[in-house]
Amino acid sequence: MKCHNCKKENSIKDKFCFHCGTSLVEAESDNLIELRPKRKTKRKIKFAFKSLAIVVIVGVISTLSYLLYTSYQSSKGLKAKNAELTKQLKDTDSKLQDTSSQLNDSQDRISQLERQQSANQSQINSLNFSNSMQRSNLGYEQLKNQELQDNINAQRYNWW
Numbered sequence: 021m022k023c024h025n026c027k028k029e030n031s032i033k034d035k036f037c038f039h040c041g042t043s044l045v046e047a048e049s050d051n052l053i054e055l056r057p058k059r060k061t062k063r064k065i066k067f068a069f070k071s072l073a074i075v076v077i078v079g080v081i082s083t084l085s086y087l088l089y090t091s092y093q094s095s096k097g098l099k100a101k102n103a104e105l106t107k108q109l110k111d112t113d114s115k116l117q118d119t120s121s122q123l124n125d126s127q128d129r130i131s132q133l134e135r136q137q138s139a140n141q142s143q144i145n146s147l148n149f150s151n152s153m154q155r156s157n158l159g160y161e162q163l164k165n166q167e168l169q170d171n172i173n174a175q176r177y178n179w180w
């Protein structure tokens with residue numbers, strides 16, 4: 021504690037200044053009186069705290085209102101986007117069903133053409149066999165005719 025007379029430092033327990041002898045108790049009581057706030061100051065502090073509390077509350081309410089409003093706006097946008105995507109999904113599903121139906125029709129047509137090709141191949145094989153049989157019969161007939169011609173020629177020469 022400092023002496024208010026000589027401004028020198030003293031112990032807190034001392035009642036008088038060690039350097040000049042001035043009473044330190046009176047100075048301490050004067051300092052305590054000065055440290056106590058006045059009533060007007062207390063009112064100003066209370067008013068400042070109340071004002072600060074009101075400003076904080078208004079700020080919190082404003083922030084919450086803004087967040088709620090932006091959340092609402094984004095949910096409206098999301099609902100519209102969701103409806104659009106649902107419509108696109110239905111359109112795509114419809115196109116997929118049409119394409120699936122066309123694919124099934126194409127597969128049926130391919131199966132039908134394969135059966136027809138198999139039947140045509142059987143007919144071709146049958147005609148080829150018939151043709152080869154006719155050729156062999158024709159060859160046999162020609163061979164027989166040639167023999168007969170040879171026999172006739174041989175009889176002519178023998179007759180001469």
